[in-house]
Amino acid sequence: MTESQSDEQLLAAMVSGQTEALRCLYRRHVSLVYAIAHSICGQDSDAQAVTSQVFIELWKSPDNYHPQRSSLRTYLTILTRSRARDHLRRSQAGVRIEASLDPQLTPTVASLVDSTDPGQNLAAQEDAQQVRRCLAGLSDESRSALTLAFFHGHTHREIAKKLKLPLGTVKSHIRRGLADLADRLRKDTGSDTREH
Structure with a gap:
């Protein structure tokens, strides 16, 4: 897998079970996903949980994305907004939220979306700042x-x-x-x- 491959090529590889393809897609799109999640939820931990959920959903249900309708970036934007709003509603309703990982995910994918690494958290925050800078x-x-x-x-x-x-x-x-x-x-x- 290389960063020069298109989203469609990486998705096809991901569907065939290549977790490195998901890693490439994650690196490519995590900044926007995290920034949207953080802007809606307002907390780093909530934004990390939503970001994890979005990429887990992409891994588990890639057929939900229809390339003829939009780019993957647009799809992830809409998906993130929806999941962040759901997360915020549950949180405001007092429902305890945990970013649990599906045990069926491979260890590689689980480690990819595990948001406990401080270095990853810092990188995600820096990415969010980049999105806000570009948005401005x-x-x-x-x-x-x-x-x-x-x-x-x-x-x-x-x-x-x-x-x-x-x-x-x-x-x-x-x-x-x-x-x-x-x-x-x-x-x-x-x-x-x-x-x-």
């Missing part, structure tokens, strides 16, 4: 729409009402914002990862 460079319209959609969990209709914009305009701002954010992240890290 977006246009005001795209930044506002993305922040409301993915960091605060508002629906497109709610955003349209809040920003007093047509629904189609809000969707366009979000699409352009995600594309711009992904491009800025690639340039900021100097990576050559590709969206498909």
